[in-house]
Amino acid sequence: MALGMKMTSPDQMPAMEMPGSKDRPLLTLGPILFNWAAERWRDFYFRIADEAPVDVVYVGEVVCAKRQPFIAPMLPDVIARLQQSGKTVVLSTLALSMTRREIDQMREIANNGEFLVEANDIAALSLLAGRDHIVGPSINSYNEGTIAVLQKKGAIRIALPAELSGNAIRQLAAAGVPLEIQVFGRAPLAISARCYHARAENLHKDGCRFVCERDLDGLAVETLDGASFLAVNGLQTLSHGCLNLASHVADLRSAGVRHFRLSPHDVDMVAVAGLYRDLLDGRAEPQQLADTLPKIPDGAAFIDGFYRGINGAAVARA
Template identity: 50%
Template sequence: MKLTLGPVLYNWEPSVWRDFYFRIADEAPVDTVCVGEVVCSKRLPFFQDLVPEVVERLAAAGKEVLLSSQALITLERERRQTASLAREADLLVEANDVTALAHLVGRAHAVGPYVNVYNESSLAWLARNGARRVCLPPELPASSIAALAKACSDVELEVWSFGRVPLAISARCYHARLHKLTKDNCQFVCGKDPDGLPTDTLDGQAFLSVNGVQTLSSTYANLIGSLPDLAAMGIAACRLSPQTCDMVAVASAFRGVADGMLDPAEGQHALDLICVEACFSNGFFSGTAGAHHTAAAAV
């Protein structure tokens, strides 16, 4: 099974963003790496000039690089950026909004987890459009994943397997509003929370995490215990979403279980030590409440 590192979803300092990918290139046992701004186009200018350098370093290390498009297009400027990326990129583009799909017809491309692929017909349509791999939405249960894997052999399927789960994205910026700022004058306050801003319920229970215009889960999705089940379904890759924990160590734990060098319980123990402050979940996969976690999610 392949491992994919998804794009950085948070507003990291440009030097931190660059050095993160450099370390991934040199040390992480992942096969594919996604690069690009998915959440907020206002962040892109800060690291855009670093993208060629990062792509070159990743490619030199033998990683396949995907260029990820934005997940929600609300402005004409963003529409033009998406069209330009889809039409002119030399690398495989990952479409995270249907806006990009119109510019990718007949060309090999990937489809990200922000495009709703809930049934066999949608998957077949994407394949006819040119999709060669699809990262399924993270809220799908194991039964649906298995059905999709069985229905379409022309597309490599990928499953969200680690990291905060993207739940919603909006035209409004929660971070800016919290700091009594407007979206147009946000002062990039989301950069103060490089792993997302924790949001609790009124009675103090961890609930969600806010990342600018994006709402994420409080928990980290963690399917390391279900890698054998995913492999048996025919899933081609697992996606690891970058967090501020040691992602090289996270990738190594997943690689160990995927390759049979670690059993799932050993992999889980490794993640417990790496992500000491994180709470894990696999409820979506097991068909229960998404925030729940069981030792081994049943297929």
């Protein structure tokens, strides 16, 4: 990911959150997790810049380093377009770095000097120590002790893993560091050095032919009994169901959560953002979102089991 060029001019917004009431809930858009064609990737962000009522946008490759060269040429234009629309840009790192080159790319992102960085790998946390940064959901921020250490090292916000329950989130919110919770999209569950997509096509990871680009929302996985189970995305394992925590937003806000994350899918994300913005601003009820939210393909149901402390795949209640 080439970051050597200067991507902003002095009169553009710096890498900080937009001013406003500290109590105003902020809507964020996580990084695209899937292998979309570079032009689709760019055009998605252009539309988000022009039309989506989100406050913070994360950009960067999180899952597979082999995808980075395709989006790198588009990155400066995407960032400029997002900034021109008044959105805060955050750079996201890989969730798993396995080579010297990948570590060097991570170091370049960490040292960019212009943007906040979301660390999704322990190595990134080391590189960012002592500087303001965001801890991504790939880091296991599960308890108050971990939160305290991360905050001491410079974390100004922590995006919690999707599998935490509402009770756990409320306890961690009491630690005082701002939290970010994913409220829409397939939940990222694990990442591996092995490429599941390549293996599904009897290919080796190094000769994968980028088969993951065929599945814009991930490849659905079934149990031997034919039940929907998970989804795979290259090296990444995701939930099959799509998180929809609309009915829990009020509870999260009362706990002090201010940042609510949407994870991009190949659906009308401008519509998704508009619905959640209306919910956060009190212009819509959770039931309206349940009735009108765009659904991702593969028969993926809306789920909220993790939040309720039960089976994560449990269908969400309106």
